Amino acid sequence: xxxxxxxxxxxxxxxxxxxxxxxxxxxxxxxxxxxxxxxxxxxxxxxxxxxxxxxxxxxxxxxxxxxxxxxxxxxxxxxxxxxxxxxxxxxxxxxxxxxxxxxxxxxxxxxxxxxxxxxxxxxxxxxxxxxxxxxxxxxxxxxxxxxxxxxxx
Amino acid sequence: xxxxxxxxxxxxxxxxxxxxxxxxxxxxxxxxxxxxxxxxxxxxxxxxxxxxxxxxxxxxxxxxxxxxxxxxxxxxxxxxxxxxxxxxxxxxxxxxxxxxxxxxxxxxxxxxxxxxxxxxxxxxxxxxxxxxxxxxxxxxxxxxxxxxxxxxxxxxxxxxxxxxxxxxxxxxxxxxxxxxxxxxxxxxxxxxxxxxxxxxxxxxxxxxxxxxxxxxxxxxxxxxxxxxxxxxxxxxxxxxxxxxxxxxxxxxxxxxxxxxxxxxxxxxxxxxxxxxxxxxxxxxxxxxxxxxxxxxxxxxxxxxxxxxxxxxxxxxxxxxxxxxxxxxxxxxxxxxxxxxxxxxxxxxxxxxxxxxxxxxxxxxxxxxxxxxxxxxxxx
Numbered sequence: 001x002x003x004x005x006x007x008x009x010x011x012x013x014x015x016x017x018x019x020x021x022x023x024x025x026x027x028x029x030x031x032x033x034x035x036x037x038x039x040x041x042x043x044x045x046x047x048x049x050x051x052x053x054x055x056x057x058x059x060x061x062x063x064x065x066x067x068x069x070x071x072x073x074x075x076x077x078x079x080x081x082x083x084x085x086x087x088x089x090x091x092x093x094x095x096x097x098x099x100x101x102x103x104x105x106x107x108x109x110x111x112x113x114x115x116x117x118x119x120x121x122x123x124x125x126x127x128x129x130x131x132x133x134x135x136x137x138x139x140x141x142x143x144x145x146x147x148x149x150x151x152x153x
Numbered sequence: 154x155x156x157x158x159x160x161x162x163x164x165x166x167x168x169x170x171x172x173x174x175x176x177x178x179x180x181x182x183x184x185x186x187x188x189x190x191x192x193x194x195x196x197x198x199x200x201x202x203x204x205x206x207x208x209x210x211x212x213x214x215x216x217x218x219x220x221x222x223x224x225x226x227x228x229x230x231x232x233x234x235x236x237x238x239x240x241x242x243x244x245x246x247x248x249x250x251x252x253x254x255x256x257x258x259x260x261x262x263x264x265x266x267x268x269x270x271x272x273x274x275x276x277x278x279x280x281x282x283x284x285x286x287x288x289x290x291x292x293x294x295x296x297x298x299x300x301x302x303x304x305x306x307x308x309x310x311x312x313x314x315x316x317x318x319x320x321x322x323x324x325x326x327x328x329x330x331x332x333x334x335x336x337x338x339x340x341x342x343x344x345x346x347x348x349x350x351x352x353x354x355x356x357x358x359x360x361x362x363x364x365x366x367x368x369x370x371x372x373x374x375x376x377x378x379x380x381x382x383x384x385x386x387x388x389x390x391x392x393x394x395x396x397x398x399x400x401x402x403x404x405x406x407x408x409x410x411x412x413x414x415x416x417x418x419x420x421x422x423x424x425x426x427x428x429x430x431x432x433x434x435x436x437x438x439x440x441x442x443x444x445x446x447x448x449x450x451x452x453x454x455x456x457x458x459x460x461x462x463x464x465x466x467x468x469x470x471x472x473x474x475x476x477x478x479x480x481x482x483x484x485x486x487x488x489x490x491x492x493x494x495x496x497x498x499x500x501x502x503x504x505x506x507x508x509x510x511x512x513x514x515x516x517x518x519x520x521x522x523x524x525x526x527x528x529x530x531x532x
Binding site: 084085087088089091092098099100101102104105106108109110113114116117118119120121122123124127 | 157160162164167168173175188191195203204207214220
């Protein structure tokens, strides 16, 4: 028995090219792919994007993903800027003593200013919560089941 | 990033390292992207909130931030570790890195275009030396690397003061104007310093009433020195501290944004550029043109530090200056610049190049190239 692999696609990483890549790499006996979909008409897919065109051809009539605000809010695997920030977060883990310049900066900032910074972070978190809530309202989940080794639906 | 301490930890990773260059695989192709303004990437989303607007326009907070940025600037100017492994053949000088650095250079390569401190990696003594690198005087064909388009066929031009991409231009700018979210007008008084200590505005704002304004921005790969746009005399110059990460909070990217989907809240700093001309750290020059054929009374050049620019350095503070002369430079970070142009009575500024092609947003323009003429109204 192979591995069970669950793949959650975002709006661009759509079936089948990305999924086949994943399946080929993981070589699972069974995969469950979960696609967010807010429309079931494949013609809404972007015809100029070969991924989408292929997806439309192979996934009809079940799958149609069109762009939504969800896409812009979730870090994407190919987003280098997000990769950089993740690198910084990894590098900063375990840091107990800040660099001198950072310590000086921390001492120069008042508690009221730090509170404002936290308010800004809270507002960003509220953005995310609102967008994710809208996304859940706007999408329904469609399940696809695959079995190996041909990786065909 | 969930807490203030998280922010400090992220700063730890930035203030003692140079801006990195990343490579990644995308659909089987290796792509590269500069992280020219790493601190901005952390604060991009945060800045687009009302709380951050209050914080990032707070003078005492910006004073603390400036101390931090100056410390980072000192590190980046250091000859022992300022480039710290990033100016290498697999990062900024990789195939992908050079593609970025050469994107606005025309047919010449990076090495054909720019001076270096050394012929061996890392080629520059520090990150700052790389960032403020100078052009070679001549190109491989023997011509000027950045020819000055002084005059042609009886026409006289205002030249581009920075190697940059056009943002927009406007006419009939007012001494006092308001900055609304979607319609960011230019306010001369505030651009020239407003109520700041030592402001040039009380003395010079009236000179530019009803004039024209041009704004363009620099990419991390661009040349970062400033050249005089006209023959003239610098009658005043100064640097204002200003903001470093403040933006006008908005509802996200507009439908015509080339990179973001509508409503994406990233990039508010980019969308706030006209407003940054009155708010951000900046250097201001007042220049009195001396070429009577230009029909221009006054020119103001404003070098705007958009994000994490600790230093807008004025190298030519006053006196006579020739078109194309170097007058200052940015030291690291993201930047923009603005020209205020006040024509003689009966004349108007027309933003077009030497071929009379209109100057349009999105065009990358070489420094020293003609970007405007002054024409008699109705001709």
